[in-house]
Amino acid sequence: MIIALWIINIILAFVFLAAGVTKLARTPQALADSGMTWATDTSTDAVKAIGAVEVLGALGLFLPLATGIAPVLAPIAAIGLVLAMVGAIIVHLKRAENFMVPVVLLVIAAVSAILGFINL
Template sequence: MNIILWAAQVALALLFAVSGSLKSTQSLERMAETGQTSAKIVPLRFMRTAGISELFAVAGLILPWATGIARVLTPVAATGLGVIMVLAATVHSRLREPRTVLVNMAILAVCVFVSVGRFADL
């Protein structure tokens, strides 16, 4: 189970490293052009905050569990990313993007898996 949890953590870390980097550096117009359609209705400050939060969560997904220091931060980071996915699904639902909502829910499921699995290992 540990290997599967690590694989899920790494997959989430890669996904959110890219997403967070783009949200924290690109203009709203560029985000919308590259598929971040939520940029059409979400203010830039909110997108930047979400992006920076995602980058901190990436570190939280990997470093605490890998080092054994403050291991509780790993499931907390996964939970925080899950909250971001619920918020993203809400925005994409308002934009009438059912496929994107399904993707958000699939990512949410992985976040919940990591969170529950790592809380159980504490």
């Protein structure tokens, strides 16, 4: 099961790292122009904070397992990303937008957390 955990965590880390860096590097208007329309109704600081949470979550999925230092942090990071996706789903539901991407990421992050705790 450790191989499945690594595969899931690498994919999740890549997705959340890319999403987080995008939110950190671009303005809310640029994000809205690329399809993230929620960003125009959210403060710049909040958008940057969401990006930082996603980057830290991505690093938390990978680094503890890769270094062997506090590997319990990997499933905890996955739980944090589950909570972030719950927030994303709520925002998308309120805006009557498609919320399937955060649902899929939530499910995959939950599987990562479960596998991570099983493999401790």
